[in-house]
Amino acid sequence: MFLIVLLAVGPEDIGVIDMALLSVIRRWHFREGMPIREIERRTGLSRNTIHKYLRSGAVEPKFKVPARPSKLDPFAEKLTGWLRIEVGKSRKQKRTAKQMHADLVVLGFDGGYGCVAAFVRAWKAERQREQQTSGRGTFVPLVFAPGEAFQFDWSEDWAVIAGERTKLQVAHSKLAHSRAFIVRAYPLQTHEMLFDALTQAFRVLDGVPRRGIFDNMRTAVDRIGAGKARQVNARFAALTSHYLFEPEFCNPASGWEKGQVEKNVQDARRRLWQPIPCFPDLDALNAWLEERCIALWGQIVHGSLPGTVADIWAQEVASLMPLGRPFDGFVEHSKRVSPTCLVHFERNRYSVPASFANRPVSLRIYPQRIVIAAEGHILCEHARIIERSHHLPGRTVYDWRHYLAVIQRKPGALRNGAPFAEMPEAFRRLQGHLLRRVGGDREMAEILALVLQHDEQAVLCAVELALEAGVPTKTHILNLLHRLIDGKADTVPMIDAPQALALRREPRANVARYDALRGKEVARAS
16 A cells, blocks of 8 residues: 555646655556556546656655745744854844744734744755855865975873873874874963974974964964954064074964864874873973874874875975074063062072072073073073962972072071971081081181182082091081192001101100299390
8 A cells, every 4th residue: 555645736636646656656657657647546546647757757756835924924034134143142042933923023023932943944954064064174285395494383282291191282283294293282372382392203203394273272362453464472473584484374263274284183093092001200201202103103104195294304304494503482570579589489488699680680581490580691501390289378489509508697497498498408417516516606607618629529528427427517528628629639648757757765744944044144145
C-alpha cells in the first residue's frame, strides 16, 4: 500500500504525490508499459495528475507554496532591524523572541508568538548561510615567499617543574614559508617574556623574516584603532626596530589570519605536552623543547612543498636577515630605595647598596633576573623571584655586602642584622668568636670591610687560615691576607741549622748590678 497525499493546487484539482509513489508510477509506465487507466485504478490518483508528472519527466514531486499575506509583513522591516542590533550585543544582553513579540504588540501587532519565532528562525538560518559562503566560514589559502613572514602566538600548557604541577605560558613562533617552529615556556605573559621568546626564536630559526604576524596582545598593542590602525607599545616598537621586521596585527577575534601558528598550538599539545613533561627547572624544560622541536622538523612532511620542514627551512635560511646582536629585552621601572636599602617589585624586596638608600633607582626587569641601575651605572643584580601563590607573603633577597657601609657606623647591627645571616660559613664562625669580647663587633665590621678593597675569596681564605691557627684576630687576618696577596707562603719554614745552638750556662737574674750603677757618677756627653 502506498501513502498518497492529495493537496488541491488549483481549479484543475491536480494532487501532489510523494517521492516513493512517483517512482513506482514511473517504473510501471516506462519499464512495464502499464496503461494510465490501470495506474489510475491502482493508485486512486486522477489521470491529469499522472499525465502531469509523466510528461514533465520529474523524478521528485514539488509543490509550490502560494504567497499568502501575513500579519507580520508590516513589521518585518522593524523586526529585521532589531535582529541586526541584537547580533552585536553580548549573550546576556540579547533580547529573546518572546521579548521582541511583546515589543511588537506594543507597536500594534496582533499576531501570535509562533509567527514571530518562525521569522526569527528563518532570519538566523539565512544569516548563517551567508556567513558560511562569504563570511567567516570561508577562507582563502595563503602562500608565503621564503623569508617573508613569521607568526607568533601564546598558549597555556602544564608541566611538572621541581615536582610541582605548574601552569606555563608557552610562546609559539613559526616561519610561514618553511613552517619551522620553536616552542618556549615562561611563567608569565609579560613584555620581557615576549622579548626573550622572540630573541630565542630568531636564534633557533637562524634569522629574521621581513614581517611578523601577531594578534592584538597587550604586550605589543596599547590601543586598537579603526581597521588596521594600532598604537604599538614603545618597547615592542624598539624590538621591531632592532630586528628590522614589520609588525602586522590581525583583526580582533580573527585567529585564522595566523592559522599556521594556531594549528601549531594544537599540534604541540599532542607532540610535546602529552604526557606531561617533568623537569627540575624551567631552563631544563626549554632546552628539551628546543631539541624536540628541531628533531620534529626532520619528521614532519611539509605538505605543500616536496620534502620535510627541515629541508624547506634549510632553503629559507638564505632569505632571512642575519640575527646580529641580541636585543636587550628588559622592562624598566623607576623605584625609590627604602631606608632599609630595599626596593619592592611584585610583592618581593631586593637589596641595594647602602649609598643609594632613600634615592631613586631604575629596575630593569628580565625574565630570570633583576638589574638595578642608577646614574648610568649598574649597581647590582639579583635572581628574579616569580611567586604564583598570592596567599604566601613576599620574600626578601639580601646581599650582605650592600650593608657594609652601614655597619662601619653602626657595628652593633651585626648581632641581629638579617642580611648577615647569609654570610659565608667562615665569616659567621669568626663573628661568633669576635662578638664574645668587648669591641669585637667593631673589629668584625672592619674585617668585613676588607671585602670592599680586596678580593672576597682572598679575605675568606685568610679568615679560614686564622681560624685553623686558633688566632681569630684582625691583626693576624691582615697579616695572612697581605701574605696571600703578595704571593708569599702562609707559613714560615723551619730553620735547619748545621749545628743546633744550645744554652750551656743559664744567666742569673742579679738586679744588684743596676744598684751599683746608680751610686756612680756617670759622665754625660755635652
